[in-house]
Amino acid sequence: MSPRHPASTPVTTPASTAASTPVTLLVIAKEPVPGRVKTRLTPPYTPREAAALAEAALADTLHTVLRAPARRRVxxxxxxxxxxxxxxxxVVRQETGGLDERIAAAFVGCDRGPAxxxxxxxxxxxxxxxSEAGHGGHDAWFGPAADGGFWALGLADPGLAPELVRGVPMSTDRTGATQRRRLVEAGLSVSxxxxxxxxxxxxxxxxxxxxxxxxxxxxxxxNSLARASR
Structure with missing residues (x-):
């Protein structure tokens, strides 16, 4: 997918906002339905077992987010x-479109302030x-994933998400590098x-x-699935 918004055009946002405003925490997720989630776990796991693992991962994530300081949790x-x-x-419904479109829409739906x-x-x-996000006077926070993607993306100004995220090719081993480069080329300070x-x-x-x-x-x-398979 080719970028729709050239990242070479700098955008600015007041970094001081991130240092003083509580963050909105967003979790983007799919309902853990067998056959629709974690299909790469199958095999060795069955679709039902893969969905159980997806549900457990989502539950852990949500409970961690609940314990973190935040202005709002979505x-x-x-x-x-x-x-x-x-x-x-x-709870808000994901927008239609590719993952880049859905991520951008999730940010746009936020209130003002870092997300x-x-x-x-x-x-x-x-x-x-x-808790590292939303502090230090940065414009963006970026959490790279070991597979080349990213596990976290934060913006001091969520309204910038469409021009920063749309068009980034998702689910590749260069997704994370491409997304981070977008942030830097837009003139944002990245933590x-x-x-x-x-x-x-x-x-x-x-x-x-x-x-x-x-x-x-x-x-x-x-561990319970491992014991059951013995």
Missing amino acids: LVLDGAPGPWLPPGFD LLVGMDTPQLTVDLL DLPVLRDVDTAADAAAVAACCPPGSCFATTL
Whole structure:
């Protein structure tokens, strides 16, 4: 997909805003329905087991976001809420289109002030990682993923998202580098968050579960599936 908005045209946003305004935390996710989520886990897992792992990863992510300081918490959802959704979130429907369009729309729907978006694929996420965003006087926060994508994107001015995100090719090993370059070429100061590993394959699931905090739903679910297969 070719960029619709040239990133060579600098855009500006007051970095001081990010240092003083609480952040809106966005989680972009898909309802964990068998056959629709985590299809790369199948095999070795069945579609139902892959959906159970997706639900566990989403539940961990939502509960971590609940514990992090925020002005507002929003679940940007493709599908319908389920019992995995805790109180404390506004739920909005994902827009149609490619992932770049849906991410951009999620930011545009925010109130004024900094916003940080994460996905449902990093259940090892911690409150400390989320708390890094919205501070330090930066214009953007970027969390690269080990597979070349990104697990977090934050903007001090969410209204800039359409020109910064639309047109970035998603789900490639250069997605993260392309997105970060967009931010830099737009003249934004970028704070880099640590690299995290997404859960895409069975090997990812095992590695991520080993990094999850104690009591993780994801690690517990993975371990129970392993015991059941013995």
